[in-house]
Amino acid sequence: MEQKGFTLWFTGLSGAGKTTLARLVEGELKARGQKVEVLDGDVIRTNLSKGLGFSKEDRDTNIRRIGFVCDLLTRNGVVAIAAAISPYRSVRDEVREVIGSFVEVYVECPIGVLSDRDVKGLYKKALAGEIKNFTGVDDPYEPPVSPEVTVHTDSETPEQSAARIISRLELMGLAAASEAAGYSEEDEEEVRRRLEALGYV
Amino acid sequence: MGLFDKFKSRSPVSKEPSPNEDATKAAKRRAVLLGLDGTPCTLVRRFIEDGTMPNFRRLSERGSLLQMDTAIPDISSVAWTSFMTGANPGRHGIYGFLDLQPDTYKIYFPNSRHIQSETLWDAVGRSGRRSIVINVPSTYPAKALNGVLISGFVAVDLNKATYPPELVPRLREMDYRIDVDARKVQESHDALMDEILTTLDRRVKTLLEQYDTGKWDLFVGVITETDRLQHFFMDAVEDPGHKYHSAFRDFYGRVDNFLGAIAERLGDETLMIMSDHGFTGIKQQVYLNRWLVDNGYLKLKENARSIEEIDEGSRAFAMDPGRIYLNHKGRYPNGTVESADARPLLEEIKRGLSEITSEGAPIVKRVYDRDELFNGPCVGFAPDLCVQPVYGYDLKGAVNKPELMDREIFTGMHTQDDATLYISTDAGSLRSGKPHITDIAPSLLDAMGLPVPQSMDGRSMLARG
Numbered sequence: 156m157e158q159k160g161f162t163l164w165f166t167g168l169s170g171a172g173k174t175t176l177a178r179l180v181e182g183e184l185k186a187r188g189q190k191v192e193v194l195d196g197d198v199i200r201t202n203l204s205k206g207l208g209f210s211k212e213d214r215d216t217n218i219r220r221i222g223f224v225c226d227l228l229t230r231n232g233v234v235a236i237a238a239a240i241s242p243y244r245s246v247r248d249e250v251r252e253v254i255g256s257f258v259e260v261y262v263e264c265p266i267g268v269l270s271d272r273d274v275k276g277l278y279k280k281a282l283a284g285e286i287k288n289f290t291g292v293d294d295p296y297e298p299p300v301s302p303e304v305t306v307h308t309d310s311e312t313p314e315q316s317a318a319r320i321i322s323r324l325e326l327m328g329l330a331a332a333s334e335a336a337g338y339s340e341e342d343e344e345e346v347r348r349r350l351e352a353l354g355y356v
Numbered sequence: 357m358g359l360f361d362k363f364k365s366r367s368p369v370s371k372e373p374s375p376n377e378d379a380t381k382a383a384k385r386r387a388v389l390l391g392l393d394g395t396p397c398t399l400v401r402r403f404i405e406d407g408t409m410p411n412f413r414r415l416s417e418r419g420s421l422l423q424m425d426t427a428i429p430d431i432s433s434v435a436w437t438s439f440m441t442g443a444n445p446g447r448h449g450i451y452g453f454l455d456l457q458p459d460t461y462k463i464y465f466p467n468s469r470h471i472q473s474e475t476l477w478d479a480v481g482r483s484g485r486r487s488i489v490i491n492v493p494s495t496y497p498a499k500a501l502n503g504v505l506i507s508g509f510v511a512v513d514l515n516k517a518t519y520p521p522e523l524v525p526r527l528r529e530m531d532y533r534i535d536v537d538a539r540k541v542q543e544s545h546d547a548l549m550d551e552i553l554t555t556l557d558r559r560v561k562t563l564l565e566q567y568d569t570g571k572w573d574l575f576v577g578v579i580t581e582t583d584r585l586q587h588f589f590m591d592a593v594e595d596p597g598h599k600y601h602s603a604f605r606d607f608y609g610r611v612d613n614f615l616g617a618i619a620e621r622l623g624d625e626t627l628m629i630m631s632d633h634g635f636t637g638i639k640q641q642v643y644l645n646r647w648l649v650d651n652g653y654l655k656l657k658e659n660a661r662s663i664e665e666i667d668e669g670s671r672a673f674a675m676d677p678g679r680i681y682l683n684h685k686g687r688y689p690n691g692t693v694e695s696a697d698a699r700p701l702l703e704e705i706k707r708g709l710s711e712i713t714s715e716g717a718p719i720v721k722r723v724y725d726r727d728e729l730f731n732g733p734c735v736g737f738a739p740d741l742c743v744q745p746v747y748g749y750d751l752k753g754a755v756n757k758p759e760l761m762d763r764e765i766f767t768g769m770h771t772q773d774d775a776t777l778y779i780s781t782d783a784g785s786l787r788s789g790k791p792h793i794t795d796i797a798p799s800l801l802d803a804m805g806l807p808v809p810q811s812m813d814g815r816s817m818l819a820r821g
Contacts, residue, residue: 301686303458305733310810319472319733326470327458338465342512346465349510352538353587354641354752354766355431355453355676356662 158189160229161329162222162254163320165238166247166299167262168291169277170269172308172316173238176262179317181236184324187331189234194221196239209288215246222250229254234329242290244297258329260320261302266291268309303327386625387803389796390618391439391492391578392611393432394586396634397423397776399593403612408605411616412629412778419627419780423773424791426633428729428742429677430772432509432583433466435632435793436493441473442797442812446730446738448473450494452675453510458737460689461664465510468495472734473811476797477501477574483806485573488566491534491559492578493632504570506562509535509580532562536584541765548588549603556581556607560614567621573804575625579611586635590768594637626803627780630796634774639748640714640761644674647760651708660755666690672705676753677770678743680705702740709743714761719749731813747771777817785819 163180165173174195181191196217200207203220207213218241225235241247251257269291270278281289288294304323306316324330338346350356403409404416427438427445429452437450445451449472454463471494477487481502489495489505496507498519506527507517511534518524533555541548556579563577585607592600615629645663648654654674655667663673668690670683682698685691693701706723713719722744730738745751749761750769777791783803794814801808802816 301736305736307733315474322470322472323458326464338467338512343465345512346510349535349538350453350465352541353584354750354764356754 158232159256159329160232160234161256161258162225162229162235162237162250163258163260163324164225164241164247164250165236165260165262166241166302167308168264168266168269168296169240169289170272170274171262171264172306172313173240173262175313176260176306176308176317176320177236177238179313180320183317183321184234184330189331190232191234191236192228193236193238194224196221196237196241199239209294211243214241215243218243218246218250222246222253225250226254229256240290240296242294242296244299247299256329258304258324258327259299259302261299261305262308262316263298263305264308385804386573386575386623387800388575388618388622388625388627389577389800390615390627390629391436391576392582392629392631392776393493393578393580394583394633394635394770395631395776396636396771396774397421397631398634398774399608400776403605403608408608409612409615411612411619415615415619415627415629415778415780419778419783420786422777422779422786422791424630424775424777424793425773426775426793428724428744428772429679430633430770431677432493432580432632435775436495436508436578437471438793439630439632439796440475440477440492440495441471442476442794442808442814443473444730444732444794444813446735447732447811447813449734449737451738452677452679454675455737456663456675459687461666463662463664466494467510468497468499468507474809476800477503477505477576479797479801479809480574480804480806485804485806486571487574487576488570488572489574489576490563490566490578491580492576493580503572503574504566506532507534508578511535527562530562530565531558533558536581538584538587541588545588545600549600552581552585553607553610556610560610560617563614564617567618574800579614581607582611582631583635586768587766588768590635590637592767622780624782626783626800627778628783628796628800628803629776629778630793631776632793634771634776635768636747636771636774638750638763638767638769640719641750641752641764641766642712642719642745642761643752643754643757643759644678644680644743645753645755646757647709647712648672648674648680650760653705656755663753663755665755671701672740674751674753675739676751678745678751679739679753680741680743682740698740705741712760714749717746719746720744721746744772779817783818786817787815787819791817 177193184191204217207217221237228235280286281292290296404413426435433453437448441448450466457464480487487503491508493508496511497516498505498507505519511517536555540551589600592598592604653672655670657665657667674680682693683691684693709720724742726738798808798814798816802818
């Protein structure tokens, strides 16, 4: 299969599992021979976007920068995986428009579950007012209207969510089918004939 | 090992097991689920009454025989997936035998890898218990599990249909057949009937051998020949003068012998028997795409043979059996329908469909909106509408039909509200309410004393407390 670049964009609240899923999907795509680069929001803020704050303007700038790099990678046949809160719909849609081959994954998890989980200890601080402009607490999050995939990390294991993302990518022709994949072309013809015999096609 | 293998061994959150059960006893409980594809509950009751199924009669005296609702759309791929996951299609992601690849009009055939929720046997395996699963449709290619799985319809290659692969030589030795070759009907109805009987015979031999020699805590065995028989011979039931009237009953007599053979073997296992949908006779096949074309909603390229050849300017299209999709802008390459226009258009189509009549009566019983039926992460690629026909009017997705209605070789069609569920008294008393196909997996887990995963929408039929 010809290597086709695309951007896989994870959006969701802090601690929802974006980085975990990005890494799982990265591993799976690499195992299938695809070139993959992960742009992690937390890491980007320590270099590419160092100095930017959490105002809407700075957040949008951060996303445009990540989007810019994703676009370069995508054009060169790399799978660019972005894992960033990216709370504002308009700038995500702007990046989608620029890149074209763009798959949005909404990593959904109720805020109650996240603040109970609080892996990085950030929700506690935000709720205590020690961190300002914290998405989901005192800063807005705008969920995608029609993401290609929605995963529910409160009720699915990371492996289940990642498997769903991969199967979606396979269907879209963006991930190489694994060996265990369903029907070969020959099989498909046979399936079609059998379904025809029962009036389904 | 790929992701799909890995997630089977993980433990998602589970609902609490029932508080009143005797844990030690329950932990040892085994369960048997026999499937009769497409066997209507009303037909079972008739065959119990008239002596065609004496073994089922004896079983019915030791349990409850209930009429059951199945999933919508009421076809095997959706219904069996709803059974095995205990979930609605919005969660498991299977809406038909064929579907369109995202962002295209290109057809693909969903298979087991496209199922997005955990199966009953995944849940059983996680508790360290073993399952034998034979001939459940939509399980191809066979995925690894704690136990044995032989995929059903539409499995192509026995090697890919069998787990573990070491079982393949034995299946070949027994001349196991994955499915009836329905194309035999082109030869003759006699040839098809022979094919159905032979396939049933081979199936039963393998089911009984696995039952007797395999290690299992959950045994799931499905007969699909019932469905095949009814697609082509449903008209024989009502008509005592029909050439195949007695052949139809004899066939069910053989199915009953199989039930008797299992009943003889039962110890203290809970037995459930189910079908994935009912069946009734066909008056007319109805081509929804013809209706959409005639009413200006759908444009097809010249001599189009499938929905892949949809033309520009289309606002809606249909897929088998009664799925209607709007040609949404942003979702399909030549999408025309803006999201603001979707609701009025859907209402208009619903109104139009309700006005289709045959012999002076409507042929549409009800049209469901997407959100009335589906809920979950896969709802984004669900049909916008699902049409439920009146008995006798079989909805089809074909695009190359000159008339709205006609008759083909088929004499039977599926029904949604007349599937079968039998539960033996070992399971204890049952809750009230008509069962739904998604209730079976939670009921089996409950009967085995195992927790029901949160991903299951159905509720156990077993009474509690």
